[in-house]
Amino acid sequence: MTKEVTKLIHKYLRHDKKFPHVWCxxxxxxxxxxxxxxxxDRLGLEKxxxxxxxxxxxxGRMPVYVDFNxxxxxxxxxxxxxxxIKLAKPSLTVITLMGDGDATAIGGNxxxxxxxxxxxxxxxIINNQIYGMTGGQxxxxxxxxxxxxxxxxxxxxxxxxxxxxxxxxxAAFVARGTVYHAxxxxxxxEAGIRKPGFSVVEAMSNCHVxxxxxxxxxxxxxxxxxxxxxxxATEKARKMKPxxxxxxxxxxxxxxxEKPIYTDEYQxxxxxxxxxxxx
Amino acid sequence: MRTPSSKNRRxxxxxxxxxxxxxxxxxxxxxxxxxxxxxxxxxxxSVRLPQVNGTFIQMEDEIASMGAVIGASxxxxxxxxxxxxxxxxxxxxxLGFACIAEVPCVVVDVMRGGPSTGLPTNPSQxxxxxxxxxxHGDHPIIVLAVSTVLDCFDxxxxxxxxxxxxxxxxxxxxxxxxxxxxxxxxLPPVDRVExxxxxxPSMPSEWYVPYEGNSRGVPTMAAFGxxxxxxxxxxxxxxxxxxxxxxxxIQAFISRLFQKITQGFYEIQITKxxxxxxxxxxxxxxxxxxxxxxxxxxxxxxxxxxxxxxxxITLFPFPRRSVESVLRQCRAVLVPExxxxxxxxxxxxxxxxxxxxxxxxxxxxxxxxxxxxxxKLAKL
Numbered sequence: 332m333t334k335e336v337t338k339l340i341h342k343y344l345r346h347d348k349k350f351p352h353v354w355c356x357x358x359x360x361x362x363x364x365x366x367x368x369x370x371x372d373r374l375g376l377e378k379x380x381x382x383x384x385x386x387x388x389x390x391g392r393m394p395v396y397v398d399f400n401x402x403x404x405x406x407x408x409x410x411x412x413x414x415x416i417k418l419a420k421p422s423l424t425v426i427t428l429m430g431d432g433d434a435t436a437i438g439g440n441x442x443x444x445x446x447x448x449x450x451x452x453x454x455x456i457i458n459n460q461i462y463g464m465t466g467g468q469x470x471x472x473x474x475x476x477x478x479x480x481x482x483x484x485x486x487x488x489x490x491x492x493x494x495x496x497x498x499x500x501x502a503a504f505v506a507r508g509t510v511y512h513a514x515x516x517x518x519x520x521e522a523g524i525r526k527p528g529f530s531v532v533e534a535m536s537n538c539h540v541x542x543x544x545x546x547x548x549x550x551x552x553x554x555x556x557x558x559x560x561x562x563x564a565t566e567k568a569r570k571m572k573p574x575x576x577x578x579x580x581x582x583x584x585x586x587x588x589e590k591p592i593y594t595d596e597y598q599x600x601x602x603x604x605x606x607x608x609x610x
Numbered sequence: 611m612r613t614p615s616s617k618n619r620r621x622x623x624x625x626x627x628x629x630x631x632x633x634x635x636x637x638x639x640x641x642x643x644x645x646x647x648x649x650x651x652x653x654x655x656s657v658r659l660p661q662v663n664g665t666f667i668q669m670e671d672e673i674a675s676m677g678a679v680i681g682a683s684x685x686x687x688x689x690x691x692x693x694x695x696x697x698x699x700x701x702x703x704x705l706g707f708a709c710i711a712e713v714p715c716v717v718v719d720v721m722r723g724g725p726s727t728g729l730p731t732n733p734s735q736x737x738x739x740x741x742x743x744x745x746h747g748d749h750p751i752i753v754l755a756v757s758t759v760l761d762c763f764d765x766x767x768x769x770x771x772x773x774x775x776x777x778x779x780x781x782x783x784x785x786x787x788x789x790x791x792x793x794x795x796x797l798p799p800v801d802r803v804e805x806x807x808x809x810x811p812s813m814p815s816e817w818y819v820p821y822e823g824n825s826r827g828v829p830t831m832a833a834f835g836x837x838x839x840x841x842x843x844x845x846x847x848x849x850x851x852x853x854x855x856x857x858x859x860i861q862a863f864i865s866r867l868f869q870k871i872t873q874g875f876y877e878i879q880i881t882k883x884x885x886x887x888x889x890x891x892x893x894x895x896x897x898x899x900x901x902x903x904x905x906x907x908x909x910x911x912x913x914x915x916x917x918x919x920x921x922x923i924t925l926f927p928f929p930r931r932s933v934e935s936v937l938r939q940c941r942a943v944l945v946p947e948x949x950x951x952x953x954x955x956x957x958x959x960x961x962x963x964x965x966x967x968x969x970x971x972x973x974x975x976x977x978x979x980x981x982x983x984x985x986k987l988a989k990l
Contacts, residue, residue, distance in 0.1 A: 378839060395841055415682035
């Protein structure tokens with residue numbers, strides 16, 4: 332097992348370049364990065380074919396550590412850059428990596444439109460319910476009543492459910508996992524990349540430093556246990572009564588639809604344009 | 611001016627000529643958002659690009675358009691967006707990314723009255739300083755201004771060429787008047803137009819240093835997916851493209867960004883002179899006002915005034931040498947503009963001579979007429 336991990340590290344990380352990384356001890360981001368690398372390895376994709384694009388925040392630093400074509404864009408805009416890359420070179424596997432504030436606050440508009448448009452992109456969103464890098468301000472997924480550096484008296488807004496938002500916006504594939512359920516996360520990311528069309532994988536994660544510390548769950552293990560105890564598999568949730576699910580969230584695949592892919596459709600546009608121009 | 615041969619004569623509006631220029635220059639990707647008075651560029655490219663295996667996409671806003679343009683350019687495709695004031699404000703954030711990551715791209719701003727929603731259907735030159743300094747932080751950028759429909763073609767080609775040669779975003783400032791004026795122009799045959807492409811690496815991938823400048827200070831550019839895996843970031847980075855906080859590396863990086871443009875001043879700073887040889891008074895103008903000024907010159911000459919015109923094609927980097935030689939030669943210079951005096955301030959900045967510099971401004975959404983300019987000249 333250790334040998335397997337070492338092999339993956341040597342194959343995929345820019346280990347001689349930018350380490351040590353910027354994340355705090357116990358951060359869930361490393362688990363998501365591990366899941367992403369394992370998924371890519373299992374899919375057998377060439378490193379040259381992969382573009383990993385991120386936004387801004389702790390999650391935004393992830394691309395610098397891996398040996399793909401990597402892009403660290405502006406805050407909230409990863410999907411817009413990814414859209415240009417995918418349209419210019421559809422053969423590339425384009426994966427974006429965002430945080431909860433990145434994807435659903437400043438980048439919220441791009442997120443819902445990317446879901447509607449249906450390019451073959453994979454959006455991995457690490458949801459730790461807080462702005463970590465900037466010092467613990469409340470994000471669109473900070474729960475009502477929680478504390479943050481900009482919600483010192485308790486948060487009075489209501490949280491987005493990112494995966495459900497993606498389903499409503501029309502994403503072809505939507506899944507949610509957690510950094511506690513690491514094997515499931517591997518599978519969901521793999522399925523997301525494999526799926527043609529716009530895929531969203533929300534990874535619930537822990538930020539004990541900026542979120543936990545202000546909300547009486549100060550260590551990563553307690554936060555992991557919280558994720559374990561509040562996650563319900565989608566199949567199981569279907570059989571449960573709504574009030575039993577009140578403080579829970581579902582994990583697994585939430586949507587898997589067949590929709591026309593943008594680049595395929597655009598090729599038809601080109602064919603129509605050319606045949607009309609000839610007439 | 612090119613003599614229109616009957617074969618190539620076409621009746622075009624300014625926005626259409628920008629489309630023709632972009633396609634001739636090799637633009638194969640456009641992302642945009644509807645806005646008056648630039649929308650025709652989107653509409654026409656949505657028809658034309660798919661015919662040549664290019665891609666047109668209408669994005670959710672101008673922020674997204676600029677992001678997509680940068681993404682497509684990073685994947686190796688020449689890319690452009692077109693907008694007007696409010697959209698130009700929105701895309702400034704990602705324009706800064708194109709500056710720091712040295713991503714070639716062209717941004718057309720068809721100026722309308724501002725601020726804010728302002729005067730959507732009237733011309734203005736109010737975005738000159740925003741074009742130069744709209745995105746935050748110290749950055750070099752190239753800003754070109756179009757004055758006629760033929761300019762729209764020629765300067766759009768030039769914009770792509772400069773952008774590719776220097777790996778810098780180039781802004782084309784048009785205005786509602788140029789955009790919607792229709793005139794007959796003769797476009798050159800495609801094979802007669804000089805096209806410049808970015809220099810791609812040819813060395814083995816392990817030798818590739820993505821942000822190491824060549825003798826001109828411009829790094830070679832590998833497209834994503836060509837085997838030269840590298841990191842592109844909006845953070846200040848070292849020559850390998852990785853974020854750095856080392857003062858020496860930061861200093862060297864930002865300096866190179868400026869130096870690559872400074873070294874190219876001779877090629878980048880484009881101006882045109884009309885009747886300047888014996889001029890005692892001169893007009894310095896750009897955009898649609900330069901067209902009025904040209905007419906004003908001949909009117910003034912008829913009245914016996916020895917007047918000349920310096921038309922600025924390049925607004926930034928400010929063509930200081932050409933402006934200085936006019937200031938040295940003439941006793942008075944008039945700078946007419948459809949703003950409160952954004953370029954006249956630049957002219958005054960470089961006026962170390964005994965030249966009287968006067969501004970003439972209209973901010974009422976109306977074009978400055980030739981008789982207004984010649985009238986002002988007569989009083990200088």
